[in-house]
Amino acid sequence: MDVDEPRPSPFEASNSSRQAPVPRASSLPPVLNPSNIEVGYVYSTLMMTHTNTRGHHEEQPDRISRIFNLLKDSNCLARMRRLPIRPITREEALLVHSEALWEKILAIQSMTEEDIADSAAYYDELSLYVHPTTPYCAKLSAGGVTEAALAVARGEVRKSFAIVRPPGHHAEPDEHMGFCFLNNVSIAAKVVQLRSSVKRIMISTGQDVHHGNGTQRAFYDDPSVLYISLHRYEGGHFYPNGPFGSMVSCGQGSGLGFSVNIPWPERGMGDADYLLAFQKIVMPIALEFSPELVIISAGFDAAEGDTLGECHVSPTGYAHMTHMLSSLANGRLVVALEGGYNLDAISVSALAVARVVLGEVPPQLEPMVASEVATETIWHVAMEQTKYWKNIDPSACEPLEEIEPITFSIPELLKAHRQDYLFRTHKMLEVPLMTQGLIDRFSTQVACTPDIMENQTLVVFVHEFGNLRVELDSAMYCDVHLEHSYLVDCSKQLITWARSTGYALLDVNVYAKPFVKSKVDRLHDSPGMISQSRSDVMTYLWDNYVQLTAARRVVLIGHGPGCEALMGLMRQRSVGVMRTVQGIVQVVGNHNVPLLPETCQLTQWYFKNSLVFVPQNHVAFRDKKLMRSTVKSCSAVKETQAVKLIIQAFPVIQEFVTERLGPAAGAKVVNGTS
Secondary structure, rough: OOOOOOOOOOOOOOOOOOOOOHHHHHHHOOOOOOOOEEEEEEEEEEHHHHOOOOOOOOOOHHHHHHHHHHHHHHHOOOOEEEOOOOOHHHHOOOOOOOOHHHHHHHHHHHHHHHHHHOOOOHHHHOOOOOOHHHHHHHHHHHHHHHHHHHHHHHOOOOOEOOOOOOOOOEEEEOOEEEEEEOOOHHHHHHHHHHHOOOEEEEEEEOOOOOOOHHHHHHOOOOOOOOEEEEEEEEHHHHOOOOHHHOOOOOOOHHHHHOOOEEEEOOHHHHEHHHHHHHHHHHHHHHHHHOOOOEEEEOOOOOOOOOOOOOOOOOOOHHHHHHHHHHOHHHHHHEEEOOOOOOOHHHHHOOOOOOHHOOOOOOOOOOOOOOOHHHHHHHHHOOOHHHHOOOOOOOOHHOOOOOOHHHOOHHHHHHHHHHHHHHHHOOOOOOOOOOOOHHHHHHOOOEEEOOOOOOOOOEEEEEEOOOOHHHHHHOOOOOOOHHHHHHHHHHHHHHHHHHHHOEEEEEEEEOOOOOOOOOHHHHHOOOOHHHHHHHHHHHHHHHHHHHHHOOOEEEEEEEEOHHHHHHHHHHHOOOHHHHHHHHEEEEEEOOOOOOOOOHHHHHHHHHHHHEEEEEEEHHHOOOOOHHHHHHHHOEEEOOOOHHHEEEEEEHHHHHHHHHHOOOOOOOOOEEOEEO
């Protein structure tokens, strides 16, 4: 059997005497079965034979090939086990669909070109196109998701990714519609419940811009399946139209409360809106339901650049949503491709999700503020869902725009507390910033010891104290005092030691303040601009407070996202850095190891003078190619929490700094006194 040819189901039955020839396709790499691979995937190029012969269509065959090729080129598939794929059977499909719909779909395989042309108006009304191979592709798509789900439910893999088409979440029990013929995830959930010990399943279509009407319909009265959807609704005027996707469509009978809809009233929703909904609605309900398996109907048509969805979710946003869902069900997760019609957007979004599925930490999010319409919608949903779920607290979701001008966020309070601590305990002074853009973003966030202008030995500590996303492993659990006490303790150790040794200290908090002036201002508050502002503040400090004399010796210490800020400084002031800086310490935590500067000379300098700390379970140690392209050698610390990492590594950092800076001139100073 060709390795790309789907295997038959163990209980495959003859479905019809009218069988279109099954197409064959080019072969894939052989199926891998190493026991240590915990992530599987399903894919077959045979699903690409479902195509629109009448011209271009958004649901095009290249949707899956682009994703497959990008995952392959990014070395993701090499870290996964390819699972067998096979067509869904009649018996399995009838767990969700009517026999009449099954027969109607099978009849497509005998249609001639003339039949297809004559029926074009009928299928256009259903937002479908058909081809003689459509039934086989639809069965293969549903069978692929089912096999991916069974592999997870039976413990053969921990997670799986089904790269399949046609999609399925619009297919209702009695009708095919919206590019969908068979409801892939619904069939998979039913089969898993029937053929494994897993009974309590959560299905999330939060990543698709459309309401999964077919999926919700399949489980509307079923309390064993929790269905949650975030979708563009617009009062029921956005596809699939009608009131079924409203926030009051919560189920019926014994399933009442197990359907959760978060209906966006307008287009243009972005990362901040989706992630706020996840934190306030999706995850609290999911934790209370406590699923044994999570299936994501992973549509990527809410992605930036998709002309059908017209929303602005980034690959990083998709990664964070997947990361939160992967914390459920003891990590048992199935990702099944649904919508998404911009080939560039769908492929990079799928790659971001695949990396999370493989265990990588999502990229750092920039400061963001959810839109007013999102917070209002989330509050209304909370008011509805509090009828069914104890974990939902509407008061925590209530919009506060009336008192916003007189309130302070937790990060701002934490940063202010730390600045006060530096002044009272260590007599450190605020460093004035003279550029307006830097004042808006970083005022009161830079402190120094009084001897910064005279002392020839200087330690620069760059961090993001106050950024909750850096410290927390899960946004659902937030003990602010506990989480931040670790970085406070680290500061005490570092400052006390630096002063007792006689070094000057410059403390830089690069957690930028968000712009809160207007919606227009926020549109310009892009990740690129924020990253640039971090580099700008470091360059300003370098020019005015760090590089004062040729004789000065400096060590740079970065923590978390502060590491990237130091990389930006090295790129902009490479000559001065190589002349003045004696060493650089990067306490990366669970973030991506910052990439090396581009110039050969600076790269060699960095290899020779850097010390990088990551947790022992960091992805860098699993990817040797990544390891070689970032640092000569990372030091692994037996600690997984990023906030504790710097404390564990401190003795080594202390030794490294002392070796590089040598003894400081002048008397030893402790707590600002001689």
